[in-house]
Amino acid sequence: MNTPAPSTAPAAASPVDRLPRLSPAQWAVAAAILVTALAVAPPAVNLIRWMVSREYYEHMPWLMLAAAVLAGFRLRANPTPIDITTSWRVMIWTGLAMMMTAGVYILPSRWMAGPAVLSLLMATIHFVGGTAAMLRMRGPMILFLACLPLPVLLDSWFVVRMQQLATWLASVWLDLFGVLHLATGVDIRTPGNNFVVEDACSGIHSMFAAITVGVGYGVLMRYRWYRILAIVVQMVFWVVVANAIRVFTVVYVQSQYGTDLSTGTPHQMIGLATFALGLLLAISSDHFFRYLHPPKSVADDDDDTPADAPDRLLDRPASARGIAIVLGGLAAVAVIGVLAFSQYSRMSKAPRSMQELAATSAIRFDAVGQDYLPAELAGWRQTGFDVNEKTADSIFGGMKSFIWRYTKGARSVLISLDGPYGDWHDLALCYSGVGWDVESRTAIDIADMPGPYKAAELNLDRPPFDRAQVLFACFDPRGASVDPPPDFGDAFYHLVNRLRWGVGDKQDYGGGVVQIQLLDQTPVELSTTQRNRNRELFEAVVRHAFGDAKGAQ
Template sequence: MAAVAAAVAPFLGWHVRWMSVRAHYEAFPLVVLGAAVLAWVRFRGAPARAGSGPAESWAVWAGLAAGWAGLVAAEVLSSSWLACVSVMVLIPALAYGIGGREVLRRVLPAWGMLWLLVPPPMDLDRLLILQLQGLTTAWSSAVLDALDVFHLAAGNVIEIDGRSLLVEQACSGINSLFSLLACTLFLVLLTRRGWGRGVFLMLAAVGWVLAANVARVVLVALLETRWGVTAATGWRHEAIGVVLFVLAVGLLLSTDRLLEFLTRSGAVGGDVPRPVSGGNPEQGPARPSRVGRFAAIVVPAFLALVGLHWAARGDQPVLPVASPLPLATNPELLPVKVGAWERREFGTETRETHSFFGEYSQNWLYALPELAVKASLAYPFPGWHDLTWCYRSTGWQIDGQEVVAPATVPGGFVQVRMSKPGFRHGFLVFCEFDRSGRPFIARPGGAREPLFRHEAALERFRSRLEGRPAPPLDPTGAAYQFQVFVEGASVLTPEGEEAVRQLFVSLQSAVRERWAAEHAVKP
C-alpha cells in the first residue's frame, strides 16, 4: 500500500492542480469528502474479514498491472487524464486484494463517487461547455421572445439595447451542473436508490440545471432592460447563481420524493442489514510466503514509477513565477505608431474569474486608412489557452488555422481564419508568454491541442533516451495572451493578412522587450 501510494501521489497532485484552475471543477473537494463519507458509512461497524489475499487472485494481478502500465503511459505522454483513470483502476484491485469481495463491495459506492473527478478525455469538457452555452442562449432567447423583450442572439451573445450579454461558462450551467450531479450521485449512493431511479434523478439534475441557468440569463436581461440594474457581473450575478442553485437542489429533492410516491416505495432506502458470513472457510489469508512474493514484485514496480517521475521531471529548472495581478492601465505599453499603423483608441475590460476571455484585458485599436485592427492583451490563464474556443463561443466558425514559427516570434504564433453568419469574416493572430516574456510554444487548437501535448511529451522522453537536447518546455505560472484581430464583410486579401501579421510581430515584440527589461533590473 505504501509503495502504491508513493507512486500515485505525484499524479494525484498533478491532477488536483489541473482541476483547481478550472472553474467548472471548483467543487471537486466536496466530491472527495462525499466519497470519504460513503466509505465511512459502508465500513462503520463492519466485521474484520479474511480475504483471499492479493497473491491468490488473478483479478488483483490484472488490476495492478493495468494501473501500473497506465501510470507509466501517463508519465510518458504527460496525460493527467490517463493517470486519473489508472488510479481509479487501482482502487478496486487493492480493495479486493486486501479483503476480498466483502471489502470490494463496501468500497464500490465511494469508488463510483470518485469517477466524477475523471474529466472527459481530449478536453471534451470544453465542447460540453460550448454546447451548454449554445443551448442556454437559444432557450433564453425563446423565453425573452415570449416576454416581448426585443433582443438579438448571435452565437452565445444576447444583445439588448446596444448592450451585449455574453453567456459565459458560469451562465451556461457547467459549474452548477458538476456540483448538482455530485449532490445527486451522493444521494443515490448513500440511500441506495435503484439503478432506474438513480439514472432518472441524474437526468432530472441536468434538466433542472438547464432550467435554472435559463432563468439566470433571463433575469439578468430583465434587470438590465427594465430596471437598469447591472447583474451580468459582480456580487449580484453570483448571488443570483447561488439562489438558483439552491432552488435546483430543492427541485431535485422534490423530484426524488415524487418518484418515491409514484413507485409506492415507503422506504427511504437506507443501508439494509446483510447477514455476515464467515466467508469461504477454504479461503484463508494468504500464506506469508505468497505475500512476500507478491510484495517482492509489486513494491519495486511501483517504486520504479517514483523514479521514473523524478527522472522525467526532477531536473526541470524552477523559474520564478510572477503573481498574475492586474496590470497597471497603460496605453503606452504599445507604441503610438508602427510603420503606417496608428494607435487610435485604448480601453480595458474586467470579466468573471476564470473567464474564457481572461479576467482582465487591455485593448488597443490600430488603423490604416483602409483597415482597422484590434490588439488585446488578456490574462491570466493557467497555461496555454486555446483562443479559438472563445471565438467559437461568440458565433464564429473556424475555417482554418495554422501554427507559424518565425525567428522573430519566440515560440511561434497561431493564425486563424473565421467566418460567421451575416457575411462576416475574421482573421486572428495570437501568441502567449509569461510575465517576463518567456514564450509558450504555439500549438494547433480544438481537438488537436491534447494530441500536441502528448506528442511533445513523448518527444521529450525520446530525446532523453537518445541523449539529445530536449525540446523547450512551457514556462510555469500564469499565461498572458496577446492577439490581433480584424473582421469585415469580405475576406482579407493576402496583402492585408501580411500587413496584420507584421503589425502583430512588432506589437508582441514591444510587450516582451519591455517586460524582459523590467525583470532584468530586479535583484
C-alpha cells in the first residue's frame, strides 16, 4: 500500500500571524496609547452626558456617530494597510493625549477629556496606518473636532453676545421702519410692550446647529480646512442676520398689528424659517465663492506632496530618547491618576436638575414668603414683595427669585434671594448680558458671621441714564459661604481664574447653591455714605438668613 507523501504546501496563516510583529519600542507606544485610552474613557463619557444635558450641544453625539460612520465608509472605499510606525508625529500626539488626560484629573476637568480623545485618535491613526491613513481620516477627524464644546465659559459669553447682537440689529431695522422703541442690552421696549431677547430668540441654539451643518457640508464637499473655516464664518454671519430678522419681525408685528408672535407655534415656525434662511444664504455664498475661486480638480483630502519629496521630519522614526519620553509620560500619567483620582471622583459626574438642586439647597423654595425677611431691618422698612418664576432661557439662571423692596427715606433698594445654582454664580456676566458695563468688581468680607463669609460688589453703568451698585453672596446647602474666585477684583487674575473655572469642573457642594443680592439702581452716582448704608443692609440680610441655623433648615 502506498503511503501518501506529506504535503509541501505552506499552511494557511492565522489572523494572528497576519498581524505585524512589534518591536519593544512599538509595544511601549501601544501600551501608552492603551493605558491613556483607559484613563480618559470615564471622563469622556461624563463629557458626553453633560453635552446631552445642554440644549446647545444635544446634537453633538449624533455628529460623533456621523463621524464614525464616515470613517467606516472611507476605510471601506480605500483600505489602508496596517503600517505600524513610531514616528515623531506619533510621539507628539501620544504625549499631548497623556498630558491632557493628566489635566482631566489635576484640574479636574471633564472638558479636557475632549481634546485628549482627539489627540489619542490622532496618535492611534498615525501609529497604525501612518500619514496615508490620516489623510483618509481627515474628514471624520474634522467632524470629531466640531464636537468639542466651547471652553473657558465661552458658551455663556457667546450666549450673551448673540443676544446683544440680535437686539442691536433688530433695533437698527426698527429705526428704519419708524417703530418707536428703546433697546438696552437684550431688552427692546415699545410704548405698549417689553420684549426680552432670550437664548432661543438670539439664535444661539440654531447657531451651534448651523456650525455643525457647515462643517458637515465642508467635509462632504472634501474641502480643505481653511475652506471649511470659511463656511463656518459664513454660517455664523447669516444665522446672526436671520435671527435678527426674527426678533425684528416679532417686535414689528406686535407694535403695528397687535399680533403676538413671541410664543407658541407662530414663534417656533418663525424660528424654523429663519434657520433655514440662514443655511440657504450661507450655502449660496459658498457657491458664489466657488464661482470666483473654483476648487482643485483633485479631492481636497488627497496628499499633494510630490512623490520624490524628502521624508518630512515628523514622519521619521523616533529615537530611543523619544521612546523614553513616552515611557516616562506613561509613568507620570499612572502616578497622577492614582493620586488625583480621588479628587476627580468627588466631582459631580452628571448635572443635577433644577428640582434636585432646589431640594438640596439651604432654603425651602416652596416655603419662602414675604415674612422670610423682617418688616424692619438696619433702619430700612420693607415696602414690597414679588416672586419671579424663571424660565430655562433666563440669562440670570436659577429657578426662582424672591424679591423684597426696602425703603429708607427717599431711597429704595431691591433685595433678592435667588437660586438654585450649581456653583458660585457670577452676576457680572448676567448684568453684562442685559446691557450693563461692569466698571469694577471687588470681593468683600461680611462682618459678624460665624466664620469667614465673603461677598462680591459690582459697580455698574448703563448709558445714558443708569448707575447701580450690586452686592451678592452665595451659600451652600449647609448655609456656609461659597466664596468668589481668588483675586476676583483683579482683571488679570480674573482672566486666569476664568480660564481655570471654565476649563475645569466646578466644586460639587452636595446640593444647590443660593444667592442673596442687593441692587441699588439710580440715575446718578451713589455717594460713599449711600454705598456704606447699602452694605450695612446687605450684611444685615445675610446675618438674618444665614447667621444661625435658620438658613439650613
